[in-house]
Amino acid sequence: MFLSPLDQFEIKPIFSYSDTFMLSNYSIYLFIIFTIMWSFKYLLNNGSLAPNRFSLVIFSIYDTVLNMVKSQMGNQGGIYFPLMFTLFNFIIMANLVSMMPYSFAYSAQLVAIIFLSMMLWLGVTITGLAKHGWGFFALFVPTGTPLPLVPVLVMIELLSYSSRAMSLGLRLSANVLSGHLLMFMLGSLMLNLMSLSLVGFMGGFMPMAGVVMITMLEFAMSMIQGYVFCMLLCGYMKDALYLH
Amino acid sequence: MSFVIRRQLSTLIPPKIASASNIGSNPNAKRMAELVSFYKKLPTGNAPAAAKPTGPIGRYLHKYVRTDKPSGKPLLHFAIAVIFFGYCAEYSHLKAHKDHH
Numbered sequence: 001m002f003l004s005p006l007d008q009f010e011i012k013p014i015f016s017y018s019d020t021f022m023l024s025n026y027s028i029y030l031f032i033i034f035t036i037m038w039s040f041k042y043l044l045n046n047g048s049l050a051p052n053r054f055s056l057v058i059f060s061i062y063d064t065v066l067n068m069v070k071s072q073m074g075n076q077g078g079i080y081f082p083l084m085f086t087l088f089n090f091i092i093m094a095n096l097v098s099m100m101p102y103s104f105a106y107s108a109q110l111v112a113i114i115f116l117s118m119m120l121w122l123g124v125t126i127t128g129l130a131k132h133g134w135g136f137f138a139l140f141v142p143t144g145t146p147l148p149l150v151p152v153l154v155m156i157e158l159l160s161y162s163s164r165a166m167s168l169g170l171r172l173s174a175n176v177l178s179g180h181l182l183m184f185m186l187g188s189l190m191l192n193l194m195s196l197s198l199v200g201f202m203g204g205f206m207p208m209a210g211v212v213m214i215t216m217l218e219f220a221m222s223m224i225q226g227y228v229f230c231m232l233l234c235g236y237m238k239d240a241l242y243l244h
Numbered sequence: 245m246s247f248v249i250r251r252q253l254s255t256l257i258p259p260k261i262a263s264a265s266n267i268g269s270n271p272n273a274k275r276m277a278e279l280v281s282f283y284k285k286l287p288t289g290n291a292p293a294a295a296k297p298t299g300p301i302g303r304y305l306h307k308y309v310r311t312d313k314p315s316g317k318p319l320l321h322f323a324i325a326v327i328f329f330g331y332c333a334e335y336s337h338l339k340a341h342k343d344h345h
Binding site for chain 1: 316327331337
């Protein structure tokens with residue numbers, strides 16, 4: 001029997017009670033991620049006058065997100081800072097928790113992450129419509145377009161704008177999914193080679209080096225993808241707020 | 245007009261801060277006495293030690309996070325807990341795979 005590399009992404013029941021109540025690994029890992037975010041409250045060390053090392057980590061995350069929001073949307077974008085901070089932490093924690101052995105990759109669940117990105121896109125669109133009314137549709141006409149080209153360009157821009165809803169989540173999910181698959185396949189290759197013979201054991205060190213490098217890359221990617229997700233969402237929000 | 249002149253003069257003449265009659269007068273002395281009594285009532289000596297937390301979370305935080313030298317051990321504990329939970333949750337699945345192999 002061959003263990004499918006996609007097996008690790010399967011949603012399985014962990015606790016169930018008489019077919020009426022069921023806790024899957026999906027909901028448990030979601031709870032774990034929320035618990036980490038909730039623990040920031042305790043790690044901030046509010047009871048003391050001076051911040052400790054944990055607080056400094058949280059402050060640096062705060063500063064990173066604040067700089068991102070300010071550079072994209074200016075000072076007016078400050079009201080969207082809590083949303084970006086929460087999203088950034090959520091994605092980073094989901095990615096980092098999934099890097100632990102035997103863990104579950106929440107952010108590789110395409111349905112959940114694409115649904116999240118679609119809802120965010122919908123929220124951005126509603127914000128733009130509420131702010132500019134019909135003027136929001138000026139976003140689909142680039143400045144300086146010759147009149148005959150306007151219908152074509154509007155169609156292209158509309159397609160590009162709508163595809164953001166999918167691409168935002170797909171980028172994150174596909175990256176995490178491919179990274180975990182690669183780690184699994186290289187790990188299996190290493191295990192199989194090393195358990196074959198002495199020559200295989202020696203040859204198994206090559207995929208082992210690959211596994212180490214891919215793991216390091218995945219850790220970096222876990223953080224970069226969270227940053228990219230929020231950066232793009234800030235860009236979309238800026239488009240909706242300021243149009244061009 | 246006289247008002248304007250007085251305004252101009254008032255900028256030149258410093259306000260009456262101290263005078264022979266005010267120094268050591270009764271109202272001032274009373275204020276000082278109140279001040280002394282206030283400070284006398286304040287507790288003296290070393291600050292009392294902070295109350296030890298009783299709950300399990302409080303004790304854990306007191307040991308690793310809310311100390312003078314917080315350590316990175318909570319991260320290690322968290323990683324061990326998640327790996328242990330993941331292994332337990334996957335155990336039957338992994339065992340079934342091993343048996344079939």
